[in-house]
Amino acid sequence: MIPNWLMQRAYLTPEKAALSFGDDTWTFAQLKHKSMQLAEKLAANGLQEGQRIALLGPSNADMVFIIHACMLTGLEIVMLNSRLTTKELEWQLEDSGADAVIVADDMSAVIANSAVRLLPYSTIEQSEGQPFVVQDLWTADRTITIMYTSGTTGFPKGVRQTVGNHVSSALSSVLNLGLNDKDVWLCAMPLFHISGFSILVRSVLYGMEVRLYEKFDPIQTAQEIRDGSVTRMSVVSLTLDKILRELEKDNAMAHPSFQTMLAGGGSVPVDYLERAVQRNIPVLQTYGMTETSSQTATLAAGDAMRKMGSAGKPLFFNQIKIKDMKNPYDKGEVFIRGPHVTPGYIGRFSAVHPLEEGWLPTGDIGYFDEEGYLYIVDRRSDLIISGGENIYPAEIENALVAHPGVSEAGVCGREHSEWGSVPVAFVVVTGNVPVEELRLFCEQRLARYKVPKEFRFVDKLPRNASNKLLRRELREWVEQE
Structure with missing residues (x-):
């Protein structure tokens, strides 16, 4: 059993700063109070422990309060990408089977015609609270969260992330970072x-303040880093470059x-x-x-400088192996094992078991050097990483071939x-398609x-004997320019 994160943290360090957003700051006691008020209002709207809800809104303080309220209520949270x-x-x-969508008022129009029940922030705020017993353990x-990740089939997979997954990830991180x-x-x-989301988890487990930005602001971020008002940050290459500039x-x-x-989303x-x-920033x-x-x-x-391009070594509780590796530098598919690995998917892919003999096959190709440092050759052979966002070609291809002229x-x-990589489409059309x-x-x-x-118009696409599309040849076409 694991203590209820927010309840335990508010008990241990109630007066410590938990969250700051803009000019406002909340202690863990205040975060618990506000989240508990919202949890009682969620209960008044018929949401109960064990139900699955979706959440759509901007990354602001209200979203943090809602997230904690959902966890206090005992809900599974489907985290919806507001850019979709x-x-x-x-x-x-539809795939998640969510009982309701908790949505920021200014985003409700995007899903106004959804068959799923909409529960706007304003409706929750205006509700009378209904007290209930919070689970302390x-x-x-x-399952705490469900996040969709694009699959190689072109259909997103709903990934389950449990209490144990999140706790293991946070503990592994702090053992490495201090x-x-x-x-x-x-x-x-x-x-x-x-x-x-993992930063919010670390906050309640560590008793650490989160300085939240709704959108990345390179000028303000650089100012905070030089002033010493923040001590850590997660970035992708694009945002790191903007801060350095x-x-x-x-x-x-x-x-x-x-x-x-902490730099992710590609090398x-x-x-x-x-x-x-040169700027005294440890990456x-x-x-x-x-x-x-x-x-x-x-x-x-x-x-960082001695092992440029490496993703380092597995964190304490984690294991990584390269399939069929016999010697250092042998390339193969990266497999992962550990308590941080998902137990499975929901919806369309609920019957797909994510593990092979206890290991998660990532689809990524990598190798270890002679000292055991991991290098990723391709983040999935066809994956496009644009500004830190993962883009699967199959998803775009599925959309394009739905056009009657393609x-x-x-x-x-x-x-x-600027973005690292951007998608290029090769299309075979029938007739004139602008x-x-x-x-x-x-x-x-x-x-x-x-x-x-x-968009490039071609007479035919490169395929093998089984008519499988050869995307590596498409990349060669691009590189030959």
């Missing part, structure tokens, strides 16, 4: 992503109290690491996924100086970051 289109959201709502196998009583973690990651404008350095820049360019060293590269509740391996700051579609990534028509067609079905930045 109506069609994508409706698919996830949780079982490790209780903990200071004055730690403040700047969170500019979306709370619907595992990278953002702001510091470089004034030849400014990170405050001596700044401890960690960090060597140039960025060298520039970070720790990390490797993880939705199915592992954030970090699985992390490169120590002291190894008979075939193939998608790959193209390197981009590019703008295809772009609009995609925008109505895909989140903006998934819409191809370039």
Whole structure:
């Protein structure tokens, strides 16, 4: 059994700062009080322990209160990506079987026609509270969150993340990073992503303040890092570069109290690491996924320059192996094992067991060097990482071939100086199909970051003898420009 996170933390350190957003700050006691009030209002709206709800809203303080209220009520939370289109959201709502959608008022129009019951923030706030008994202890196998991750089939998978998964992830992280009583973690990651949500989990387990941003602001972030008002932050390469650029404008350095820049979402360019060293910013590269509740391996700051491009070694409770590896540098699929690994999926993929003989096959290709440091060659061979967002080509291809004038579609990534990579679509059409028509067609079905930045018309796509699309040849076409 594991203590109810917020109840235990508010008991242990009630007056310690828990959350700051804008000019406002809440202690753990205040966070518990406000979240408990909302939990009683959720109960008054008929939501009970064990039910599954979806949550859609911006990454602000209200979202934090709602998240904690849902956990206090005993609900499973389907974290919806606010950047998705109506069609994508409706698919996830149907697949998840959510009993209701708790939604920020200004986002309710996006899912106004959903068959699932809508429960706007304002409706909750205006409700009279209904007291109920809060569970002081949780079982490790209780599902806390469900996050959708794009699958290689083009259909998103709803990944279950349990109490035990989140606790293991947080403990592994703190054993690696350490903990200071004055730690403040700047969170500019979306709370619907595992990278953002895991920071909230660390906050209540560690007794650490979260400095929350609704959207990433490079100017303000750089100011906080140089002033010493924050000590840690999670970034992707794109946001790291923007922060460095702001510091470089004034030849400014990170405050001596700044401890960690945790960089995920793909390898960090060597140039960025060298520039970070010049600004006194310790960058720790990390490797993880939705199915592992954030970090699985992390490169120590002291190894950042010596082991450039490496994701480091597995964190304490975790294990990683390379399939069929016999010697260092042998490349193969990365397999993961540990208490942080999901027990399974929901909805369409609920019957799919995620493990093979106790190991999670990631689909990523990597290798270990002679010292046991992990290197990822491809984050799934066809995966496109754009600004830290994972984009699967199959999902875009499925959207494109739905157009009546498109008979075939193939998608790959193209390197981009700002976003890291962007999708490029190769299409075989019947008749005259304008590019703008295809772009609009995609925008109505895909989140903006998934819409191809370039459309190329071809007579045929490269395929093997089994008619399987060869995306590696598409990448070669792009590189031959």
